Amino acid sequence: MATAAASEEIDDDVFETQEEVNSKLKVSGKAVQEKSNTPSPTGYRGYQPPAEVIRLCQTDVIEDNEQIVHKTILLGDSGVGKTSLLVKFDTGKFQSGNFSATVGIGFTNKVVSVDQTRVKLQIWDTAGQERFRSVTHAYYRDAHALLLLYDVTNKTSFDNIRAWLGEIREYAQDDVVIMLLGNKADCGSNRAVRREEGERLAREYNVTFMETSAKSGQNVELAFLAIARELKYRQTGQRDPNRFNVQDYVREQTNKTQAQCPNCNT
Numbered sequence: 001m002a003t004a005a006a007s008e009e010i011d012d013d014v015f016e017t018q019e020e021v022n023s024k025l026k027v028s029g030k031a032v033q034e035k036s037n038t039p040s041p042t043g044y045r046g047y048q049p050p051a052e053v054i055r056l057c058q059t060d061v062i063e064d065n066e067q068i069v070h071k072t073i074l075l076g077d078s079g080v081g082k083t084s085l086l087v088k089f090d091t092g093k094f095q096s097g098n099f100s101a102t103v104g105i106g107f108t109n110k111v112v113s114v115d116q117t118r119v120k121l122q123i124w125d126t127a128g129q130e131r132f133r134s135v136t137h138a139y140y141r142d143a144h145a146l147l148l149l150y151d152v153t154n155k156t157s158f159d160n161i162r163a164w165l166g167e168i169r170e171y172a173q174d175d176v177v178i179m180l181l182g183n184k185a186d187c188g189s190n191r192a193v194r195r196e197e198g199e200r201l202a203r204e205y206n207v208t209f210m211e212t213s214a215k216s217g218q219n220v221e222l223a224f225l226a227i228a229r230e231l232k233y234r235q236t237g238q239r240d241p242n243r244f245n246v247q248d249y250v251r252e253q254t255n256k257t258q259a260q261c262p263n264c265n266t
């Protein structure tokens with residue numbers, strides 16, 4: 001029967017070695033090149049997965065793109081509140097009292113939503129202590145964003161920001177997103193650095209700036225979400241400054257908060 005013969009041919013073909021295929025083709029008078037030498041990934045030549053399977057695979061690819069990891073590193077002197085800021089963002093909690101100083105480096109993954117897109121931030125918390133500096137330098141190079149903190153109650157931590165920015169220029173990628181954060185903004189009476197000083201320094205280095213408080217939660221979400229938004233737009237190639245500019249975005253958002261609560265940012 002013609003159909004049986006045809007199906008036998010197909011069955012045989014599945015298990016044929018390349019030599020068998022070639023000799024068969026020579027016998028039938030066809031040039032060897034006429035038959036594709038590319039092996040079928042399934043083992044069944046000419047097999048096409050059902051359309052819905054192909055669609056599912058394509059959907060997976062899109063989700064994978066949305067899941068690209070954006071490496072973000074927290075930097076700054078010891079005690080400025082890097083761990084506290086990350087813990088607040090991750091868990092919503094602030095643990096007062098003495099945290100033990102971070103040893104080395106560690107990370108937390110956090111998926112945030114930006115305009116219905118899931119953006120994965122891999123946030124690395126580094127030790128601020130000088131003795132760990134050479135360890136953390138190694139992590140700068142493939143960072144997409146850096147959150148550089150000082151403590152508004154500690155003038156030295158602010159003065160050291162220039163040195164931190166120097167290290168960043170030396171070890172990080174040129175296009176890394178940098179955000180300067182004046183943390184512990186809740187400590188009004190102990191303040192040693194005015195907000196305007198932070199703003200001025202940020203302008204000088206052309207980096208985004210805001211004051212934060214891991215204790216009250218002020219601007220904690222905004223800092224990470226602004227980073228996620230900037231990285232998402234970069235990833236999707238929407239770098240037209242008219243579409244999104246992280247500095248303008250942060251300014252707008254902090255102005256909004258200030259209008260709602262005039263004493264919050266003092």
Ligand SMILES: Nc1nc2c(ncn2[C@@H]2O[C@H](COP(=O)(O)OP(=O)(O)OP(=O)(O)O)[C@@H](O)[C@H]2O)c(=O)[nH]1
Nearest residue numbers: 078079080081082083084099101102128184214215
């Ligand atoms: N009032 C107040 N205290 C804070 C704030 N953030 C952190 N602290 C306190 O500051 C101290 C140091 O905070 P950490 O988060 O350990 O600082 P760190 O920058 O991670 O320090 P290292 O790990 O040594 O680099 C802790 O006692 C915190 O409770 C804040 O926003 N407001």
